[in-house]
Amino acid sequence: MATKVVMEALSPTMEEGRLVKWTKAVGEPVKSGETLAEVETDKAVMELVARADGRLLQQVVPEGATVPVGDVVAYIGAPGESVGPTASAAPVKPAATALSPQPSAAAVATTPLAVADATRVKASPLAKRIAREAGVDLKLVHGTGPGGRVVKRDVESVPAAVAAVAEPMRPLPTPRSPIPTPSGAPFEDVPLTQIRKTIAKRLATSLGPVPHFFLTSDVDMERAAEARDALNRQLGDQGQGQKVSFNDIILKAVALGLARHRACNAWWQDDHIRYWNEVHLGMAVAIEDGLITPVLRHADRRSLTEIGAEARELAQRARERRLKPEEYTGSTFSVSNLGMFDIDEFTAVINPPEAGIVAVGAIVPKAVAVDGAVVVRRRVRLTMSCDHRVIDGATGAAFLKTLKQMLENPLAMLL
């Protein structure tokens, strides 16, 4: 019998994936390890690869459909091979087949129950059945039965809008603009994308429950600018195209600062605090319909040029939504930079379980008093958000002071 291809958990947090594009057509030969389809997970567009050799016999799920992890999306086998009773009698439907015609009543009457999803949703058999036919994603339904079980009335009361989340089916350009062109209506309702859902879920677990406080420091960047110019001149002489940016310098300084202030390089773990000995620096990257935080591993031990090159490479792939899950998980502290948008200063939302994040504003010339005289200097405002459960005011201030010293006197980084 043919081999089932199931929606795989392509990231640790992935519960469902949207099948963006089939890269193999039905009938095409496939080899184990070859890419079958592109799947949009909660954070990125990933590749679903074949786990068997043969031909792609059937695509069970149309492009654009959202499928729970564990559901069958395709079959691989020898040409003409049967795809098995489940598929022939009752193809496991994607969470959304609202567009497909209802099977005839006679077919329903003899349809065996489909194999249970790999991801368990507490729902009555009747509710599951109605949801399957109506294209309602049970994970999005609030259960009112015993112990939060989803029952018939819950599925029946799902508004059309929610049912539409699971709905299809337009070809999905990547990246795409999240906001539709104005139709003349007073507003546009846009279903949440996977990434928007994840952002909402994760950030709501931050600013709400996490007791934030904020520390702001005004940092003089003149010495850093001099150092940067010198370094770039040298790199230019060596024929290296890549230049050092202010952002690279700030990233490096934050990483070194964290290595010296381990109290800030920590995770809140509910019943304990995990102080990291390694510095994995998350850097928030704005992408077209959301944001993502790729991670610079061991940032404190990397050279400025390494940091620069990797930061640019990660940001580029983030914008293309080509990051692997391990590339955007596991950071111990984060940096968010909105300087390029001419933001003077802002507060960033902590990315739990991390205990802090530094928000970087624009580097702007300002009139400041130096040795009793008003002079114009390039300055930047750094605002650190701290989880007070982990970092106390003085602890955060000490780290920020170190960071300021390193930026105002880059030689301090060598200490």
Next chain:
Amino acid sequence: MANQFDVIVLGGGPAGYTCAIRAAQLGLATAVIEREKLGGVCVNIGCIPTKALLHSAYIARLLSGSADFGVEAGSVKTDYGVAMKRSRKVADQNSRGVEFLMKKHKITVVKGSGVLQPGRKVKVGADVLEAKKAVVIATGSRVKGIPQIGLDINKTTVISSDEALLLEKVPPSLAVIGAGAVGMEFADIFNAFGVPVTLIEALPRILPLEDPDASAELARSYRKRGITVIAGANVTKATVAKDKVTLDVAAGGAQQQVEAAAVLMAAGRAVNTESVGLKECGIQLTERGFIKVDRNLQTTAAGYYAIGDVAGPPMLAHKGSREGVVVAELIAGLKPHPLRYDNVPSVTYCHPEVASIGLTEEQCKEQKLDYVAGKFPFSANGRARGTGETEGFVKILRDKKYGEILGAHIVGSHASEMIHELAVARENEYTVEEVDLAIHAHPTMSEAVAEAALDSLGRALNI
């Protein structure tokens, strides 16, 4: 204060005493007020003694036909007096059982008639009890006659189940008015004890609330054993003499007279809402005379709840006792699973038994539901053949699209025991397919349940 409790339950029937036990389990100081015996109508003059008498009827009928099974019983003689006394013993044992349960849970039992007073108080004789949290009204219901046509219950020639349960000997002949559960059961009992029985029902069929197929099956079975069944019948006049009653009955466009030594009134019950002090506490009634309650069974007066028969239909012991549990949990501040009134099983313990849950086929049609009926007769069931109990069937009505079990109807021996599989299925929203997927032991009568489920899918195996 000796007279202070958390919860006071007025009435010690199945709703009231169950409520009291649950309240006590949840740590509430609880009192039950009962004017007669604990257990109420159910235990003393209802469910329990009739089941004892029905079993006597079952044995009588079994012995009459036992020769076919190779067991010669000789001529079978019945004695209603003995059966009655046994039924009393069973009822008394059960009532004492309830008394024991009250003691076990340290529930105070107050003997007497309670009258509600404002401020969550109940007056019993000279005493006034006070409830800190709530008063629960569970005063139940009683039999009623039809005085409009001259059928007042006189306890000699016009009797109710109350009297029928205490007869020393059977009447020479009996007319039963009302072919609901009570009428059906007594017709069955007295028929087995050799009494000529006429069963009269005003609605077009006996067991009018059950599925039409169940009514038809029982009418056939009753007629076969000599019970005269007149449905769609109006008793227009009743002439009550000293030792007989003559009924003028209009049915099917014809007028006939039915003469019987006694008439058993089995048409409806009246709720006990008088002289309880409802009005004084601001507790309102519905148009049909039940106590008006909200979704949480609270009456129109805060702190007063109503459960059981007084709180509205179905007037069934098991519905009342579940309401008792729900209310006790609400009072204790819990969030109980709400009672699904569309999922209360209904059972008539005549032979063959009739048990049902959910909608009848008639109701499916009225509600214009898209349904499929699956049916499996016990005549095709091996176990039923072995015991010679091939009357009846299992019928399952399922939603055509999703397979939801809309209703289930069982006619047959032990139907009362078999219906719960479908009650569990419906409560958990299993479809007919889950019912079939559960493996049913062979040979059992319950296999017919799985087969009926399969039949509704068009794939019954053994027929």
